[in-house]
Amino acid sequence: MFRSREVFTQSTSEVKDMPKRVVIIGGGFGGLEAAKQLSGKDVAVTLIDKKNHHTFQPLLYQVATAVLSPGEIASPIRRILYKAKNVEVVLGEAKGYDLENRTVKLHDSSEIPFDYLIVAAGARHSYFGNDDWEDSAPGLKTVEDALEIRRRVLLAFELAEREAILTGKHKPLNFVVVGGGATGVELAGAIAGIARQALAKDFKAINTKESRVMLYEGSDRILNSFAPDLSERAKRDLEDLGVEVFLNSFVTDLKDGNVKASDEWIECDVAIWATGVAASFLGKELGAETDKAGRVLVNDDLSVPGKENIFVIGDMAHLKQKNGDLVPGVAPAALQMAQATCKNILRDLKNEPRENFEYRDKGSMATIGRNRAIVEAGSLKLTGFIAWLAWLFIHVISLIGFRNKLSVMSDWFWAYVTRERSALLITGDAEQLQDALRFLEAKPIAEPLPKKARRKALK
Amino acid sequence: MFRSREVFTQSTSEVKDMPKRVVIIGGGFGGLEAAKQLSGKDVAVTLIDKKNHHTFQPLLYQVATAVLSPGEIASPIRRILYKAKNVEVVLGEAKGYDLENRTVKLHDSSEIPFDYLIVAAGARHSYFGNDDWEDSAPGLKTVEDALEIRRRVLLAFELAEREAILTGKHKPLNFVVVGGGATGVELAGAIAGIARQALAKDFKAINTKESRVMLYEGSDRILNSFAPDLSERAKRDLEDLGVEVFLNSFVTDLKDGNVKASDEWIECDVAIWATGVAASFLGKELGAETDKAGRVLVNDDLSVPGKENIFVIGDMAHLKQKNGDLVPGVAPAALQMAQATCKNILRDLKNEPRENFEYRDKGSMATIGRNRAIVEAGSLKLTGFIAWLAWLFIHVISLIGFRNKLSVMSDWFWAYVTRERSALLITGDAEQLQDALRFLEAKPIAEPLPKKARRKALK
Numbered sequence: 001m002f003r004s005r006e007v008f009t010q011s012t013s014e015v016k017d018m019p020k021r022v023v024i025i026g027g028g029f030g031g032l033e034a035a036k037q038l039s040g041k042d043v044a045v046t047l048i049d050k051k052n053h054h055t056f057q058p059l060l061y062q063v064a065t066a067v068l069s070p071g072e073i074a075s076p077i078r079r080i081l082y083k084a085k086n087v088e089v090v091l092g093e094a095k096g097y098d099l100e101n102r103t104v105k106l107h108d109s110s111e112i113p114f115d116y117l118i119v120a121a122g123a124r125h126s127y128f129g130n131d132d133w134e135d136s137a138p139g140l141k142t143v144e145d146a147l148e149i150r151r152r153v154l155l156a157f158e159l160a161e162r163e164a165i166l167t168g169k170h171k172p173l174n175f176v177v178v179g180g181g182a183t184g185v186e187l188a189g190a191i192a193g194i195a196r197q198a199l200a201k202d203f204k205a206i207n208t209k210e211s212r213v214m215l216y217e218g219s220d221r222i223l224n225s226f227a228p229d230l231s232e233r234a235k236r237d238l239e240d241l242g243v244e245v246f247l248n249s250f251v252t253d254l255k256d257g258n259v260k261a262s263d264e265w266i267e268c269d270v271a272i273w274a275t276g277v278a279a280s281f282l283g284k285e286l287g288a289e290t291d292k293a294g295r296v297l298v299n300d301d302l303s304v305p306g307k308e309n310i311f312v313i314g315d316m317a318h319l320k321q322k323n324g325d326l327v328p329g330v331a332p333a334a335l336q337m338a339q340a341t342c343k344n345i346l347r348d349l350k351n352e353p354r355e356n357f358e359y360r361d362k363g364s365m366a367t368i369g370r371n372r373a374i375v376e377a378g379s380l381k382l383t384g385f386i387a388w389l390a391w392l393f394i395h396v397i398s399l400i401g402f403r404n405k406l407s408v409m410s411d412w413f414w415a416y417v418t419r420e421r422s423a424l425l426i427t428g429d430a431e432q433l434q435d436a437l438r439f440l441e442a443k444p445i446a447e448p449l450p451k452k453a454r455r456k457a458l459k
Numbered sequence: 460m461f462r463s464r465e466v467f468t469q470s471t472s473e474v475k476d477m478p479k480r481v482v483i484i485g486g487g488f489g490g491l492e493a494a495k496q497l498s499g500k501d502v503a504v505t506l507i508d509k510k511n512h513h514t515f516q517p518l519l520y521q522v523a524t525a526v527l528s529p530g531e532i533a534s535p536i537r538r539i540l541y542k543a544k545n546v547e548v549v550l551g552e553a554k555g556y557d558l559e560n561r562t563v564k565l566h567d568s569s570e571i572p573f574d575y576l577i578v579a580a581g582a583r584h585s586y587f588g589n590d591d592w593e594d595s596a597p598g599l600k601t602v603e604d605a606l607e608i609r610r611r612v613l614l615a616f617e618l619a620e621r622e623a624i625l626t627g628k629h630k631p632l633n634f635v636v637v638g639g640g641a642t643g644v645e646l647a648g649a650i651a652g653i654a655r656q657a658l659a660k661d662f663k664a665i666n667t668k669e670s671r672v673m674l675y676e677g678s679d680r681i682l683n684s685f686a687p688d689l690s691e692r693a694k695r696d697l698e699d700l701g702v703e704v705f706l707n708s709f710v711t712d713l714k715d716g717n718v719k720a721s722d723e724w725i726e727c728d729v730a731i732w733a734t735g736v737a738a739s740f741l742g743k744e745l746g747a748e749t750d751k752a753g754r755v756l757v758n759d760d761l762s763v764p765g766k767e768n769i770f771v772i773g774d775m776a777h778l779k780q781k782n783g784d785l786v787p788g789v790a791p792a793a794l795q796m797a798q799a800t801c802k803n804i805l806r807d808l809k810n811e812p813r814e815n816f817e818y819r820d821k822g823s824m825a826t827i828g829r830n831r832a833i834v835e836a837g838s839l840k841l842t843g844f845i846a847w848l849a850w851l852f853i854h855v856i857s858l859i860g861f862r863n864k865l866s867v868m869s870d871w872f873w874a875y876v877t878r879e880r881s882a883l884l885i886t887g888d889a890e891q892l893q894d895a896l897r898f899l900e901a902k903p904i905a906e907p908l909p910k911k912a913r914r915k916a917l918k
Contacts, residue, residue, distance in 0.1 A: 046624075051885065052613065052617055052883075052884065052885040053883075053884050053885070069528045069529070069530040069531075070528070070884060070886060071528040071881060071882040071884060072528075074884050076661070076883040076884065078661040078662070079661055079879075079883060082660050082661050082663075088624055088663055088664065089620075090620070090621050090624055090625075091614075091617040091618070091620070091621055091885075092621060110621075110625050112625075143884070143886055144886065144887065144888045147886075148888075154511065155550075158511055158550040159550070161548075161549070161550070162549050162550055162551060162569075165505075165547055165549055166549075166569050166571075201541050202535070202537040202538055202541050203537070204541075204547055205547065403873055403879075403881060406869075407866070407869075410865075410866075414862055420538075420862075422530060422862060423530040424511075424512075424535040424538060425511070425512050425529060425530060425533050425535065425602070426510065426511040426512070426550075427529060427602055427603065427606075428603065429603045429607075429891075432888075
C-alpha cells in the first residue's frame with residue numbers, strides 16, 4: 001500500500017487524500033499499543049524497533065531464573081500486527097532525527113519521514129554514571145540480559161560442584177541483587193527458590209541450600225512505592241524464602257563482580273543490577289528538556305513543548321500528576337499514554353481540540369516467590385497466597401498470544417507441583433561462556449569466613 | 460560418596476573394596492546411555508561434558524527454523540542423572556590425557572583419574588580443510604548453531620522487508636543448504652516451509668514465496684544411505700515444497716556468504732553447511748589410529764587397540780560390520796555401542812570374557828516437510844503421510860523428559876493446524892546481531908537476474 005519511493009519523497013500533506021504518516025519508535029508496551037490503536041484508522045503507520053520481538057518484561061525475571069523460555073514471553077511484533085493493513089513494521093535502530101524535514105534517522109543512514117511521531121523507546125536501569133559496572137553486574141531489560149543472568153547463576157553452581165568434586169571443598173555461593181524494587185525482589189526470591197528447591201537434588205557434591213542470596217536497598221524499605229505495611233510483609237516473606245535483606249545500604253563500588261555496600265566489600269559469584277532509571281537517549285536527541293534520568297518533560301497532552309506533532313510516552317515521559325507524583329514507569333501507564341496519544345492524533349485529523357492525559361492508577365502488584373505476593377489497588381491490600389494467585393492471573397491474561405498463555409500456565413503448573421524448572425539450560429557461544437566464566441573462575445578458592453564473622457563484617 | 464581428595468590421589472585398585480572409576484567424556488546419546496547403564500552398578504561414574512545439557516540433535520533443525528525452542532529439545536544432564544547415586548556430573552572441557560597415569564585432563568588443568576574410560580565426544584560437520592568457511596556457512600551441531608541459523612534466516616527476511624519499504628524494491632532472497640543428507644534435506648524443507656507459509660502473511664512489502672531455497676549435493680542422489688527409489692521420492696517431495704535440488708554439485712568455494720558450485724557463483728543471503736564428518740580431536744589424542752574423519756579404528760569390543768580399558772563409542776568410532784559397511788554415525792548405533800561397552804566393563808569386573816559388538820540396523824527415517832518423510836527398515840519402505848507420522852512418533856518417544864514430550868507435541872500440533880511457528884524470535888546480543896548482519900547488509904542491492912538467465916547459469 002505505501003511502498004513506492006514517491007510516497008517517501010513527497011511531503012504527504014501536499015498530496016490530497018494521502019493519509020498522514022505516524023511513525024512509532026519502539027515496540028514495547030507503549031509503542032505496540034499505539035500501533036494497535038491506529039490499526040484500521042485513516043493513517044499510515046510505521047513502527048520501528050531494533051528487535052523483531054516484543055518482550056513481556058514483567059516475566060523476564062522468570063527467564064533469568066530458568067522457569068520460562070524466551071519464546072514464551074516474547075512475540076514477534078510483525079506477527080502481532082500482521083492483520084493491520086495500514087501498519088508496517090521495520091527492523092531498525094533509530095539513531096536520531098532530522099527535525100526540520102521531519103524524518104527519523106536509522107542506523108544505516110536511511111530516513112523515515114513522519115507527520116506524527118510517537119517516541120516510545122523506553123528506559124533501562126542505570127549505573128549512576130559507572131557504566132563499566134555493567135559487565136560485572138548485568139541488568140534485566142532484554143531476553144539477552146535474562147539469558148546472561150541465567151547463564152551466570154547456573155554456571156556458579158556448576159563450578160562449585162566441580163570444585164567440590166575435584167578438591168573436596170568449595171566456597172559457598174553468594175548471589176547479590178542490587179535494588180529493592182519489584183525487579184530486585186522478584187529476582188532475589190526466585191534465585192533463593194532454585195537454590196533451595198529446584199537444584200537441591202541435582203548437585204550432589206555441594207549443598208545448594210547453603211548459598212546466600214543478598215538484596216541491597218538504598219532506602220529504608222523495599223518496594224517503597226507500596227504502603228509501608230506491605231513493604232514490611234514483603235521483607236518478611238523474602239526472609240522466609242532465605243533472602244538476606246539489607247536496607248539503607250547503597251552499593252558504592254563494584255569490582256571483578258564483588259560489591260561494596262556500607263563500606264564493606266562482599267564477595268559474590270553473581271551480582272545483578274536492578275535499580276536506577278536511564279531513559280533512551282532518543283528523548284534528549286529531540287532537543288527537549290529532560291530530567292536527570294533522561295525523561296522528556298512533556299506537555300499535558302504528552303506532546304513535546306514546541307513540537308506539537310511529536311509525542312513521548314511510556315517510561316521516557318516525565319509528567320506530573322495532579323497529586324504531585326510523577327506518572328510511574330509501569331506498563332499500565334504506557335498503555336494509557338498510548339491510547340490517549342492516538343486519540344489526540346485522530347482528533348487533530350478531524351480538527352477537534354486535544355484532551356490532556358490523566359493517569360488512572362489501577363493498582364500495583366509484586367511477587368516475592370512461591371505463594372507470596374503483595375497487591376495494592378486504592379484501599380485494597382492483599383498479601384500471601386491470594387495476592388500471588390491474583391498476580392499469576394493478571395500476568396497470564398496480559399501475555400500476548402494464546403499459545404504463550406497456555407505454555408506459561410503449563411510451565412507454572414509444572415514448577416509448582418514438581419518444584420522443578422523447565423529451562424535449566426546454560427546456553428551461549430564460546431565467547432559468552434568465556435565471559436561469564438571469567439568472573440566466576442577468577443575468584444580464589446578461599447576458606448569461607450565463619451558465618452558469624454561474615455555477618456559482623458556486613459552490619 | 461566419592462568426594463575426598465584421597466580417592467583421587469590413590470589408585471583405586473590398590474584399595475580393597477573401592478569401586479572402579481569409569482569416566483565418560485560426552486553427554487550425547489552415547490555418553491548419556493553409558494551413564495544410565497552403569498547407574499546403580501558397583502562402579503563410580505564421572506561424566507564430563509563441556510555443556511550442562513544433552514541436546515536432542517535430530518530436532519535441532521526445528522530450533523533453527525523457529526518451530527521449537529531450545530528448552531524443548533535440550534535437557535540438563537544433571538537433571539537426567541540425579542537419581543543415580545553412583546554417578547556424578549562435571550561441567551568441563553576435556554583437553555587431553557595422561558595415559559600413563561590414567562587421567563583425563565580438563566581445560567583448567569585439573570585431572571580426573573579413571574580405571575575405565577569411555578570416549579563419546581561425538582563428531583561435527585567438516586569444511587574439508589576450509590575452516591574459515593564456518594563464519595559464512597554455519598553448521599548445525601549445537602543449540603547455539605541452531606539459534607545462529609534462525610537469527611540469519613529471520614534477519615534475511617527482515618532486511619528485505621526494510622529494503623522494500625524504503626526503496627520500493629528488493630532483491631529476492633536466496634537460501635543455500637550444502638549437503639543432501641538428512642540434516643540438509645530437513646533444513647531445506649523447513650526453510651521452504653516458513654518462507655511459503657508461516658511468514659507469508661507477516662511480511663507485507665515482500666513476497667516471501669518468491670525466495671529460493673537451493674540444496675546442493677555432491678553425489679548423484681540425496682539421502683544416499685536410503686534405497687534409490689526412496690531418494691527419488693524424497694527429491695520429488697522436496698521439489699513440491701519449493702526446494703531446488705542440485706545433484707552432482709560440489710561446493711568448491713565460499714566467500715562473503717556466496718557459494719561456488721559447478722563453477723558458478725551463487726549469491727545467497729544465508730548459507731548453511733550440512734555435510735562432512737569431523738570426529739572430536741579426543742580420538743587422535745589417544746594416540747590411536749584414526750581415519751580421514753578422525754574416527755578411531757576400534758577393536759571389535761570397541762576398545763582402543765593396545766589400551767583395553769579405553770573405549771570409543773558413537774560417532775567417534777570407526778568399525779566395520781560383517782557386511783563391510785561402517786557402523787553409521789546415528790543415534791541408535793551410539794546407544795547400542797554404549798550398552799555393549801557397559802556390559803563388557805561389568806563382565807571385566809566379574810572376570811568374564813568380553814563380547815564383540817554387533818550393530819543391529821533397526822532402520823532409518825528422514826523427514827522432508829509437512830506430511831512427507833521416508834522410512835526404511837529392512838525390506839519395509841514407507842513414504843508420504845504415514846512415514847511422516849512414524850517419524851513424529853519415534854522422535855517424540857525418544858525425547859527425554861515428559862515435559863518436553865508434551866511441549867513438542869503441542870508445538871507440532873499448533874504448527875500443523877495454524878501453519879504458524881512458535882519461536883520466530885531473532886535473539887542475540889549486539890555482537891551476534893552485528894556479525895549476522897555483516898553478511899546480509901554487505902550485499903549490494905542489485906537488480907535480480909531474470910529467472911531464466913539464473914537457471915541457465917546454474918545448470
